[in-house]
Amino acid sequence: MSEIKMAGRGLRQRTRDAVRQQIAEVALVMFDEQGFDETTVDQIAAAVDISPRSFFRYFASKEDVVLGDPMVYGEPVRQRLAKSLESMPVWEALRSAFEAIVELSESNPEWVLRATRVMISSPSLRARNTEKHLAWMTVLVPLVAEALTGPEADRQYHARAITLCALTCLDVSSAELVQREDATASGALLDDAFRILRPAALVS
Template structure:
């Protein structure tokens, strides 16, 4: 996979083991429930010790939602590239391309993970924290592309960015509700089309 390019053999091996643990854990979370599944159960299923689990994940929650900027940085980079060449709202949609690509890469696994996240209050809270982290890096890019006073640009940029992140959340919930019958990218396109503000199409 491209994410392993440039990594040492040791790092690639670590990533492969981490992915293996995550694959098993996600299925268990989805079938048994997140809170009902213990680290000990995951470790037994994978064939490692519980201590070894924590070499790869700081907490059980990290299997679903780890470093918020793993995808936040590609989203930021995409927005930075596109925001000067297309309408702001369209640039926001394009920025989520890396997120959609991840769902298409392994839709079954991602659907399971999303279903677990939506159905678990602690994970939903962590997902909100993730989006707040994204807000901090996306909002300044949007503000720089707007006109008006500093206060006006910051206010509008926050409204636009949070609306876009809400589209992402609503799409994830709808994707799960339809059990993946309609593509995540198609649903995200529809959500953005519903809210496309006339003022940002020029």
């Protein structure tokens, strides 16, 4: 492919990404102020001066505006977990892996607070968040199981329990951010949740 064609494709992608971000920002404010279920795609489209059909070129559903592809952040978490397990016990490695989420919260606290507030207020989004965790489990559990000792069946079971417990720490600390209206405290709150919910016995 010629350099001109590559440059053109890159420009189109950057333009698409910018429009997608604009739609998401406007939609999130509307969800937060009006309610997720009460806000329609038609209203979002009108607010950003596009057609409803155009909205669906950027997002498959309203839920995607808030949560989107679960592996956008799941993959960075997986990568960090794999690296952390080289030198840390399992529980500490899981906390280290979630630093990818902490960095997001602290880099854009207003967005994170809005998105979390919208997510916990909507049954459909809470269900979608559970699906996200299940997707993360599929890539995190094998790494945790590999770091444990004992029979294979026990390692898989223990890995699922430990990983789900870690995801619960992430959820409860995220909800607490909304209560406190302070996403910059995400790291400290996550540390506290990991301390409180640390499994009584872990094989590292």
